[in-house]
Amino acid sequence: MYNCIFTAHCTELICDKSCPTLVETSYLLERNGISMSSSVFRSPQSDIDNMLSVLDKCENKVGAYVVPSGKSTVDVSELLTYCAICKNWKGSRLHCNVYNLKYSKFVEDTKKSWSLKQDPESLEYSRIWIESSKVLIVSNLDYVNFGDFEAQTLLNILQARQVEGKTTIFVIPPVRTMISSKSSVFFDKLKEILLDAVKVVSK
Numbered sequence: 001m002y003n004c005i006f007t008a009h010c011t012e013l014i015c016d017k018s019c020p021t022l023v024e025t026s027y028l029l030e031r032n033g034i035s036m037s038s039s040v041f042r043s044p045q046s047d048i049d050n051m052l053s054v055l056d057k058c059e060n061k062v063g064a065y066v067v068p069s070g071k072s073t074v075d076v077s078e079l080l081t082y083c084a085i086c087k088n089w090k091g092s093r094l095h096c097n098v099y100n101l102k103y104s105k106f107v108e109d110t111k112k113s114w115s116l117k118q119d120p121e122s123l124e125y126s127r128i129w130i131e132s133s134k135v136l137i138v139s140n141l142d143y144v145n146f147g148d149f150e151a152q153t154l155l156n157i158l159q160a161r162q163v164e165g166k167t168t169i170f171v172i173p174p175v176r177t178m179i180s181s182k183s184s185v186f187f188d189k190l191k192e193i194l195l196d197a198v199k200v201v202s203k
Helices: 020-031 045-058 073-088 103-116 121-132 148-163 185-202
Strands: 062-066 098-102 135-139 167-172
Touching: 020 073, 045 062, 045 073, 045 167, 045 185, 062 148, 062 185, 073 098, 073 135, 073 167, 098 103, 098 121, 103 121, 103 148, 121 148, 135 148, 148 167, 148 185, 167 185
Parallel strands: 062 167, 098 135, 135 167
Antiparallel strands: none
């Protein structure tokens, strides 16, 4: 079972690639763009334990993990997503119950859809998974120049998930380094929420 994340713990002598573990974890890895060659599978145990702790602290809450200097928000969000899949795959029944929303791409795709007069299929699926996932990890905020649209869209996503008590975790650089080219009350509100969310993880 070279392509199963639970190979080391499997008790089966022969893998026929049809067990729920392989099928459901493979589905979630694919939905989140994590290949079997990803660096997450070579992560130190200390990093994995740290991400598992973040997931525990943020369960059914809004949290924000500030990536330490020298580390990539992209790499950290991928490791957090992998750990969330390991914790939440069981019983997912091929539903995307863990989703890493790469927010800069989502904003770009949304703006492109305005000229198309309809959402591309990939964007439609993203919207579904944003709403329905048990654990939503929001990354790539350090690649966004926040105006009213970018900030308000993220606030709306967050509010909808809070109403249902779902887990939402931001993977961010220090909040003070986030970029906005113009004054925005929505961006100011978003920063307030993120600062509170950082406290959830740092407890």
